[in-house]
Amino acid sequence: MIKTFIYKNLNEGSIIVAKKISNLIKKKEKLNQKCVLGLSTGSSPLKTYSELIKMHKKEGLSFKNVIVFNLDEFYPMKPNSQFSYHSFMFNKFLKYIDIQKKNINIPKGDISNKKIKSYCKSFEKKIDNLGGIDLQLLGIGTNGHIGFNEPGSDINSITRKIIISNHSRLALSKDFKSIDNVPKNAITMGVKTILKAKKIILIAWGKTKSKIIRKTLKEKTNPLIPASYLQSHKNTLFILDNNSSSYL
Numbered sequence: 001m002i003k004t005f006i007y008k009n010l011n012e013g014s015i016i017v018a019k020k021i022s023n024l025i026k027k028k029e030k031l032n033q034k035c036v037l038g039l040s041t042g043s044s045p046l047k048t049y050s051e052l053i054k055m056h057k058k059e060g061l062s063f064k065n066v067i068v069f070n071l072d073e074f075y076p077m078k079p080n081s082q083f084s085y086h087s088f089m090f091n092k093f094l095k096y097i098d099i100q101k102k103n104i105n106i107p108k109g110d111i112s113n114k115k116i117k118s119y120c121k122s123f124e125k126k127i128d129n130l131g132g133i134d135l136q137l138l139g140i141g142t143n144g145h146i147g148f149n150e151p152g153s154d155i156n157s158i159t160r161k162i163i164i165s166n167h168s169r170l171a172l173s174k175d176f177k178s179i180d181n182v183p184k185n186a187i188t189m190g191v192k193t194i195l196k197a198k199k200i201i202l203i204a205w206g207k208t209k210s211k212i213i214r215k216t217l218k219e220k221t222n223p224l225i226p227a228s229y230l231q232s233h234k235n236t237l238f239i240l241d242n243n244s245s246s247y248l
């Protein structure tokens, strides 16, 4: 059963998400443990990240015990490109906090095709060796994708190279100026990788997400709506606003 919490708007919802993340970090710190976070790109988590930066600067929230794994990266993509998810994560979040460089794991978009398989395996292994992801933050595509697990993705999929759907490339064309500039591929954590997380928080704001949120929660789990696989996860919360929940 997915638990849903509805807030007035993304500002209110994001403050709650940031608090949940910071509480977990502090709890783990007290226990002298690492806190393994799965992070997402896109516009949805931006306010959560800015709240966490505020907590770091004003309340002394430390990320020294935090290890992050990002969901995905375009392929091919140089990490220092302005369009990369590496740049996104640094510019919107990571460069403002005290996380250690060695604790940042974002799938590489600049490895050779030949090495992708073994690279993806090692990415999975790294997560497993740390005991798994404690909390995975997710956005959702209007086609129901999570990470870049596009419609048709298998429940047993692990980190791999995928083809970005035309639907998603069109949605991304706003960042790339034109759809022709949007990469055709990406490396993404798989559905299985995501479902292994101990806790998952999916956030969705605004009217454009309302239809897919309804389908994800109300329809039977099916590969055409990858986010619907979350129904089988034991500890998933959806944090929504009035608009994204308006069809529930």
Ligand code: GLP
Pocket: 040, 041, 042, 043, 044, 045, 071, 072, 138, 139, 140, 141, 146, 147, 148, 168, 172
């Ligand atoms: C992107 C990312 C996803 C993200 C989604 C929604 O393409 N691969 O991880 O959750 O699309 O983006 P937004 O939050 O901007 O709506």
